[in-house]
Amino acid sequence: MQKKTSSAAYALIVALMLGTSACATPTSSGGEGDNVASGQLPSASDLTPVDTAKVKKSLVVGVDNPHYVFSEDIVVAQKKGYFKQAGIENVSIKVLDEPLPGLIGGSLDLAAADTDAIFSAAGKSRSDLRYLGVNFGQEFIGLGVRAGIDTTDDLKGKTISAGQANSRTDFNLRQLLAENKVDLDDVKVVNTGGTANNRLSAVLAGTVDGASLQIRHSKYLEDVGGKFLLEKTRAVPQSGWATDRLLKESPETVAAFLKAVLRARAYIVDPSHKDEVIGLMKAVKYEIPAEYAAAYAKENAPGYHTVDAGFEVADMDKFVADSIKFKTAPPGTEWRELTDLVPLWRAQKELGIPLRPAPADLS
Incomplete structure (x- = not known):
């Protein structure tokens, strides 16, 4: 490391x-x-x-x-x-x-x-x-969420965008959820194309409840009552x-x-x-x-x-x-x-x- x-x-x-x-x-x-x-x-x-x-x-x-x-x-x-x-x-x-x-x-x-x-x-x-x-x-790995999601228990039944299927972004987010004891059967992880900016727009619009986002998106989330619920950085x-x-x-x-x-x-x-x-x-x-x-x-x-x-x-x-x-x-x-x-x-x-x-x- x-x-x-x-x-x-x-x-x-x-x-x-x-x-x-x-x-x-x-x-x-x-x-x-x-x-x-x-x-x-x-x-x-x-x-x-x-x-x-x-x-x-x-x-x-x-x-x-x-x-x-x-x-x-x-x-x-x-x-x-x-x-x-x-x-x-x-x-x-x-x-x-x-x-x-x-x-x-x-x-x-x-x-x-x-x-x-x-x-x-x-x-x-x-x-x-x-x-x-x-x-x-x-590498920053972060789950950004909308307002009202304050704990991992709040993720049950929610929809999360993980980027393109079978991509590094998808794998990293699923791993982050598992490491924080989130049962993947309890959330709906959807795979979408586009960039992290597209995923942010989906969270802000309410299309999804959370997404794999980047450091630069933190203030956008905070301005609407959201936040990074889970995050880590690794070499x-x-x-x-x-x-x-x-x-x-x-x-x-x-x-x-x-x-x-x-x-x-x-x-x-x-x-x-x-x-x-x-x-x-x-x-x-x-x-x-x-x-x-x-x-x-x-x-x-x-x-x-x-x-x-x-x-x-x-x-x-x-x-x-x-x-x-x-x-x-x-x-x-x-x-x-x-x-x-x-x-x-x-x-x-x-x-x-x-x-x-x-x-x-x-x-």
């Missing part, structure tokens, strides 16, 4: 990431093709600082969700000058339902997408698509960064991008920066209603919006096994063969934070 960062340790990490680069002087750069199953894993002394003279100046990045938290790392890195300090002049964002085809086709340089979608696309396409690191390293590397041909054409650019993004993330997860970050996002036309802003601290907690973009190997092993079970990743998916962590390790080292996962953990 992901280790919980103490307040003191987290403060040190943020200070290091927001300050100047670490002064270590390693001897060689990460080379192309260093996936974590290649037998070419580097030691910490092999990881060089970014050479800004070799960095691509302009990038186009795809993001698979219009919610502002999926783009804020890029916007903040741009506005705070972190990209420029890493040698990148401009990063354009394209919000797309499915950014990975564009990444494989070459219209995008990097993309943020669901981890299982990245592994699935990489395996099926036989391309050079590689997973680079985590965006959100925890799951649910989404991350990927790239394709850029890794071979300019590995310096990939490391530079991740370095800037991690600096931005350290700034974002500090709750004292909430108003500034939301202001920056609104200035570039992201819609952030008060209800979403109210969820800022939880959605940008350093464990949830993973501050180092790393993960625990056991968590990734389990996630991929679950993805195969839910058929969101093909049978036989070997995530180590589809992952290149050298750019992340270079960024982590230059920012003075521990390498996670450590190369030794992947041998």
Whole structure:
């Protein structure tokens, strides 16, 4: 499981990431093709600082969700000058339902997408698509309910939307109910398509009594007398960064991008920066209603919006096994063969934070 960062340790990490680069002087750069199953894993002394003279100046990045938290790392890195300090002049964002085809086709340089979608696309396409690191390293599982449902006993005879049948969302909600001793025969669990926002609308309209919802929906529920009746958060590397041909054409650019993004993330997860970050996002036309802003601290907690973009190997092993079970990743998916962590390790080292996962953990 992901280790919980103490307040003191987290403060040190943020200070290091927001300050100047670490002064270590390693001897060689990460080379192309260093996936974590290649037998070419580097030691910490092999990881060089970014050479800004070799960095691509302009990038186009795809993001698979219009919610502002999926783009804020890029916007903040741009506005705070972190990209420029890493040698990148401009990063354009394209919000797309499915950014990975564009990444494989070459219209995008990097993309943020669901981890299982990245592994699935990489395996099926036989391309050079590689997973680079985590965006959100925890998974929130919550049953949001309408007014009048105050205990699990009140769920008897009620209708709950669990998302698409046989999906991870469906499984997680049913497991959450069972863990809280709710007899599934006593409730009507219905499976619907659409997004979590669609499920929220159904709860607010009274079409269903409860649903599997997200952190950002809490204030909407509270405003109509509802709440999250059941909830939990667990370590799951649910989404991350990927790239394709850029890794071979300019590995310096990939490391530079991740370095800037991690600096931005350290700034974002500090709750004292909430108003500034939301202001920056609104200035570039992201819609952030008060209800979403109210969820800022939880959605940008350093464990949830993973501050180092790393993960625990056991968590990734389990996630991929679950993805195969839910058929969101093909049978036989070997995530180590589809992952290149050298750019992340270079960024982590230059920012003075521990390498996670450590190369030794992947041998």
